[in-house]
Amino acid sequence: MFNRHICAIIFLLTLMYSDDALSHAEHDKARYVAVDGKDQGSCEQPAQPCQSIGYAAKKANKGDKILVAGGEYQAKSVDELFYLTSELVPSYGGYSKADHYKTANPQQNPTYISGVPATYNKQLSERGFILIVDKKSKSLAASAAFQQKLGQFDAIKQSQSDVNCVNGNAGSFPCNNIDLVSHVPLSSFANSPSAANDIWGHVDLNTDIEYAIIGLRNGASVVSLEDPSNPQVVGHVTGLTAIWRDIKVYQYFDFEQGMWQAYAYVSTDGAADSVTIIDLNDLPNSIHSVGHANEDASLHNIYISNVNYGTGVAINHRQPLLHSMGSSRYGGAHRSYDLINPKAPTAVYTPVEATRDDYTHDGTSFVVTDDRVANDCQRLTTDQTTPTECDIFVDFNENEMRLWDQTDKTDLTELGQGIYNNAAYTHSGWWTEDKKYIYVHDELDEQQFNNNTAVMIFDVSDLTAPLSKGRWNGPTKAIDHNGFVRGNRYYMSNYERGMTILDITDPVKPVEIGYFDTFPFSDDDQFNGAWGVYPFLPSGLILISDINSGLYVVKDKTKNVAAGQISFSQMKQNYPEGQTAIIHVQRLLDSTGEISVEYQTLWGSATGDDFVAQTGKLTWADGDNSDKTISIPINSDTDTLEFTEQFSVELFNPQGGATLQNPGNAWIIIDGNNEVSGVKFGAASAELIENQTSDKTQILIPVSRLPSYVSGLNVGVSIVQTGDSQATNNSDFVLHDTMLTWAADDNSDKTITVDIINDDQQESTETVTLAFDVGDNYRIVGTNAFTITILDDDSNTAPTVTSNNYIGETIESLPLGDLVTVSDDQTNLAYQWTLNANNSNATLSTANTLNAKFTTSVAGVYPLTLVVTDPFGESATTSFTVEKTEAKKQDKGGFSFNYLTLFLTTALIFLRRRADIKKIGKIVQTMSK
Incomplete structure (x- = not known):
């Protein structure tokens, strides 16, 4: 009996210590290679190395590295060249089996590579390899196959635009039903980053200009798509060097400024860069960081719930939440923050009791309003004070999919779990627009089970018991990564296959109907190629981020189907208050079969008090291609001063095989009433040193004009007296601009110029404050004060x-x-x-x-x-x-740490799934009786 209890304790300790071993976020593991090794196993043991770099690369995960012992190696295939130059799984030479690969010494352990063109000499020598170029090693470089792929390799380094997919190729890129609009290579971004990672999109609702925001090894960049065929990099925010970044955008209407405001949130894993917050409000001119959300030193992913993914705007009355996932705290379980102050997210849900078993790799969410609110979430809908909806968070937990009720954002309840056969690493996924199915990506099943691409399908009609409905299997071994649903299309980043598009008209029987291969050299199960996709831009353009080659902007040509295309007839319409907006929805191209589409109104700067919210379904019979209409009453109010406001109508969940064509959202603009312009100082204060120059110090103070711009504007600027430390005009400073003038439709910044006079008097610190004159034909936004502090202290001492x-x-x-x-x-x-x-x-x-x-x-x-x-x-x-200091060894009841580690290692071979862990727990309980 005693031995049984000891075994039970060991199993429990195994569970406790195995948390990190199951982590996909655990990286920087080494794979070992030696000339006398064998291409078998996982290459993880220095004493049992593999023989080839290519084989070791196929056993590695993102963030791992390949250490190569001294000797002579030959690149036996074109693919091996890319393994040698990979950024996600880098290879390094100059090691030795004798010291168990502890130290690189390329001079003592020369590592020769042949069969590689001389152009790679510098790159490989920096990684500890010596390139051999002679007649015997030229066969690979001289082969026709290599020359073809070398040409493709050169192509992914070049900017390209407007290349149609013809006969299976868009230039050098294999494709089907997808045209290349433009390509921005890595060399076009700041400091030529060595790799890219994730992607998100943004539409500035002030200007309707669309942008791509791409994560890079050295930070994140924003790219203007005002001319999609000629993208322009607007700006870059530098970050610590890291493989993993994730990006989301939040946009809201600032009623004081009368303008939309937007921020991008960039998470970093593999470096203590936390979440970088990027201010997007100076677009199209520039971007800048406003700091970091430092609750987590690093985190794997972020997600914003309760927003429209095409605009980043909160959905109606719902509160947007920023979710951190896979962080360095609380076992990596997902954590929620409000965005009331978008520059300083505040934690509203912290999983203080979570363990490493609760690690969340990625997540998404949706809101249900059907009978699942009462049946599954146990939230009764008959009482007017009880929520009539249930907010579901989908947690991809490495081992399974977990569903949570997050309607109460401070207290989550787990509803159910989704498990499937041959799970290797439950990575990410997305939901269908009817909210009945979820597609799940497993990032490691292709490698571990020798699968082709596989996407798991779950029926979540019962949130407490997700039901596996099988899987979609692709034509190659390329790993599936991230995917998103728009209409009846599933857009999936597929690593070495590029982007794959599935028709999900039948959600349990997806059909591949398009792809664009951003990595044309191979379709293997390696971590090269397309990292992320973004299919939600209002224009319908699709964004792809490629690890090896940067940003791709493509056009989906899969939507010309017999059932037709569904679209709004106009993207924008103006109406005065008190009228009813009539929106026309068209069925274009073809009209075979009965089809339908759902619609809903979404708040913008106009909210629930400004119009009568609508939801519903439009239906067309077989052969019917007439317009259908949506009627939305616009409310009248008594405000004598009101901005022009807007809200949108969204089409979603098409049925019957018809596709959603852009624009997928129509905007209704409610005309304003007696609008006036706003004026705002560009900053609150400035500090200058009087004697910094021999003559004078000058400051230029920017002043912004905010909507409306319908008429000309004159604004006076005055000096405000503030006490004994007040600087004197024409003695300590000179104010040059006391009247700012704008013409009608002019929204450019104006400048106030102040000269600080340098005199020879020793003075204490002085200040001067400027303010706008109060006027009837404009409003003052923010604090009506700009304070200049003048420093002049000859007796200053160092800190x-x-x-x-x-x-x-x-x-x-x-x-x-x-x-x-x-x-x-x-x-x-x-x-x-x-x-x-x-x-x-x-x-x-x-x-x-x-x-x-x-x-x-x-x-x-x-x-x-x-x-x-x-x-x-x-x-x-x-x-x-x-x-x-070294961590103190814990007393484990007589077991030494080495013996415990042996038991843990053995047990980990068998404990592959969370479900298995639960079974072990039951066994332990039985044994203890």
């Missing part, structure tokens, strides 16, 4: 800074500001932290702030330096160390 060393066992997002003390008579100080050594084992985030964050998981002593600089350029420096 003082002291520090303390730190020793700890766990160091994650350590706030370095707690370890220093800074004092100075100036408040506007600049900070710069430097990690002096061991850079590869530790990370610094927000290094230009006092409270920089330091993270490391590797034991050691890390010297740090802080330089503090005041506005006059005087600085002080302090240095100290942060020491991470």
